[in-house]
Amino acid sequence: EIVLTQSPATLFLSPGERATLSCRASQSVSSYLAWYQQKPGQAPRLLIYGASNRATGVPARFSGSGSGTDFTFIISSLEPEDFAVYYCQQRSNWPPALTFGGGTKVEIK
């Protein structure tokens, strides 16, 4: 099973600052990497799929990059509504199996 390790566990930032989140896979996942945002009491929201493609309606301040085992998710300038938990998710090729990272919580400093 492919393990996804997210870092840091918690990120303390102020509105307007840049957030950089990391997701590392225990083996290559090619570009099958997605990023989700989750707020308390809500279902996750897809932000990025295929490592770098923004989902429909996602603002341009959210971006993703990487391939293979190392991925980065960036929020270029934090808005008040961006403080949440972010998860990465991968799909292994065969047999298909999905795993999520442990999450990074972006908190207000």
Added chain:
Amino acid sequence: QLQLQESGSGLVKPSQTLSLTCAVSGGSITSGGYSWSWIRQPPGKGLEWIGYIYHGGNTYYSPSLKNRVTISVDRSKNRFSLNLSSVTAADTAVYYCASASRAAVAATDAFDIWGQGTVVTVSS
């Protein structure tokens, strides 16, 4: 606009079978190339993929749960279901059903459509 809605028992006794249903609206569950997934989240913890079923009926499950999980589709009712047997307190979680709204997302096995989630508690 594809929408998903979970339903089922919110309280299950230990050793029994958890059964949930996800109703699909705004689209057909027989759409080619799409998967229909179950994902759960224990209280205060992260997300765990349970498994999914493709439109053709192929199912894939998490290795850690595959001995206890069955996911099936009811095409006549445009819904899919989850059965998880021999539950314990560790199966207490919010259970989500999820899918993709378009082929580009589905091809990467990401999920841009989620139900609101349903809380399942395992307790005697």
